[in-house]
Amino acid sequence: MKAIFNYLIFPGLLFSVVIGLMACWIDRKVTARIQWRVGPPWYQNFVDIVKLFGKETIVPQGARGAFLLSPYLGFLSVALVAAILGLGVLSPQKSFVGDLIVVLYLLIIPAAALIMGGSSSRNPLASIGASREMKLVLGYELPFILSVIAIIIRSSGAIQLGSILNHQLNFGSNIASWSGAIAFIVCLACMQAKLGLVPFDMSEADQELMAGVLIEYSGPPLAIFKLSKAVMLYVMPLFLIILFLGKDLSPLFIVGKYLLLLVIIILIKNTNPRLRIDQALKFFWGKVTLLAVIAVILAALGL
Amino acid sequence: MDLKTRALTKSIWVFHAATSPCNNCDIEVLDLFTPRHDVERFGITLVGSVRHADALIVTGVPNYKTKERLKKLYSQAPKPCLVIAIGNCACGRIMFRESYNSPCPVDEIIPVDVYIPGCPPKPEAMIAGIIKLINKLKGKE
Numbered sequence: 001m002k003a004i005f006n007y008l009i010f011p012g013l014l015f016s017v018v019i020g021l022m023a024c025w026i027d028r029k030v031t032a033r034i035q036w037r038v039g040p041p042w043y044q045n046f047v048d049i050v051k052l053f054g055k056e057t058i059v060p061q062g063a064r065g066a067f068l069l070s071p072y073l074g075f076l077s078v079a080l081v082a083a084i085l086g087l088g089v090l091s092p093q094k095s096f097v098g099d100l101i102v103v104l105y106l107l108i109i110p111a112a113a114l115i116m117g118g119s120s121s122r123n124p125l126a127s128i129g130a131s132r133e134m135k136l137v138l139g140y141e142l143p144f145i146l147s148v149i150a151i152i153i154r155s156s157g158a159i160q161l162g163s164i165l166n167h168q169l170n171f172g173s174n175i176a177s178w179s180g181a182i183a184f185i186v187c188l189a190c191m192q193a194k195l196g197l198v199p200f201d202m203s204e205a206d207q208e209l210m211a212g213v214l215i216e217y218s219g220p221p222l223a224i225f226k227l228s229k230a231v232m233l234y235v236m237p238l239f240l241i242i243l244f245l246g247k248d249l250s251p252l253f254i255v256g257k258y259l260l261l262l263v264i265i266i267l268i269k270n271t272n273p274r275l276r277i278d279q280a281l282k283f284f285w286g287k288v289t290l291l292a293v294i295a296v297i298l299a300a301l302g303l
Numbered sequence: 304m305d306l307k308t309r310a311l312t313k314s315i316w317v318f319h320a321a322t323s324p325c326n327n328c329d330i331e332v333l334d335l336f337t338p339r340h341d342v343e344r345f346g347i348t349l350v351g352s353v354r355h356a357d358a359l360i361v362t363g364v365p366n367y368k369t370k371e372r373l374k375k376l377y378s379q380a381p382k383p384c385l386v387i388a389i390g391n392c393a394c395g396r397i398m399f400r401e402s403y404n405s406p407c408p409v410d411e412i413i414p415v416d417v418y419i420p421g422c423p424p425k426p427e428a429m430i431a432g433i434i435k436l437i438n439k440l441k442g443k444e
């Protein structure tokens with residue numbers, strides 16, 4: 001009973017959706033202010049979702065079953081991540097062994113859902129978007145996992161969120177060390193790609209692919225995709241806070257750190273042009289992976 | 304008024320269907336999204352795919368080619384879908400009425416909800432038109 005409550009209501013689905021939609025609003029508002037506009041009111045994203053649920057669902061001719069299932073797959077898995085991370089922050093001693101690995105796997109599923117949905121919708125633009133998304137996943141997963149490994153080495157081999165937090169409580173935040181700081185920079189780049197924001201939004205590229213993988217989605221499935229994007233916007237910064245900034249986890253500090261990361265994401269998004277997919281791959285497999293390897297070596301040396 | 308319509312009035316995503324305009328109306332439409340007019344205040348955004356659209360913004364006089372495209376676009380949009388005809392061309396074909404290449408006005412192809420005349424209409428006029436449309440949806444005069 002408690003587990004269902006945790007998954008569906010408090011740190012899980014409902015809570016993360018509300019926080020995520022508010023974060024999306026902050027994103028839109030800050031973007032608007034940067035462009036010298038006024039921006040939408042705070043309830044805008046909620047209204048958008050309600051409206052999308054009231055619209056017709058169109059299934060393109062010849063689309064497969066995965067077309068309607070994949071949005072739910074992605075959404076339910078990020079909601080599970082939100083529940084695990086939320087519980088990890090609330091009661092670190094109760095986290096289970098290996099939840100870090102589970103979170104890493106679950107965080108790939110939204111991208112996989114996008115790829116599945118895009119390629120089963122039988123639209124040429126959607127399949128271009130899906131292939132770009134696939135390459136992007138290949139690009140950012142390697143440095144991301146390497147930098148997580150650096151953190152695991154730093155907290156003496158623990159693959160448990162609770163013990164990573166505990167370690168930081170005793171020895172200071174991971175970001176305050178050389179290896180942690182480098183891994184944090186790597187994770188920032190990977191987070192931007194995982195969230196599908198500029199400069200790594202080539203799978204959705206509004207100007208060239210007309211929403212790419214999402215092009216054939218309408219009504220409720222589109223709303224679910226938007227919701228899982230919103231939850232990702234809540235989950236990824238929280239994950240980074242747990243990994244790198246986990247020293248002081250009182251509510252005020254968590255909110256402050258979360259807002260800080262959010263603003264960094266939004267500023268990167270608004271000050272960069274979109275990269276081509278080959279440039280993005282070169283970026284991730286070249287510089288970023290190199291940095292991640294350096295972070296792992298430094299962590300192994302105990303710096 | 305139910306929740307559905309209420310949400311629709313607060314978040315209209317528009318798709319820009321240019322059926323052979325002179326491009327002047329389109330530039331004025333884009334003006335709506337710039338800092339001076341910023342219709343994102345009312346939740347209006349431009350979307351790239353017609354599957355996401357709540358409203359079609361039609362500009363220009365349909366010719367034999369774009370007529371078929373416009374019909375297709377309307378049938379591809381998820382309902383409820385509103386249609387906003389922008390510019391004298393889309394409202395009534397003005398000087399292209401007798402043209403050999405202009406089979407019919409927009410409202411004989413798809414049902415139009417609001418007409419915004421002008422050549423091109425000012426962005427203020429477009430905002431006024433959209434507000435009239437919202438009031439119509441709400442059932443007000």
Ligand code: SF4
Nearest residue numbers: 324325328390391392
């Ligand atoms: S109404 Fe005037 S400005 Fe608009 S497309 Fe027609 S001719 Fe051009």
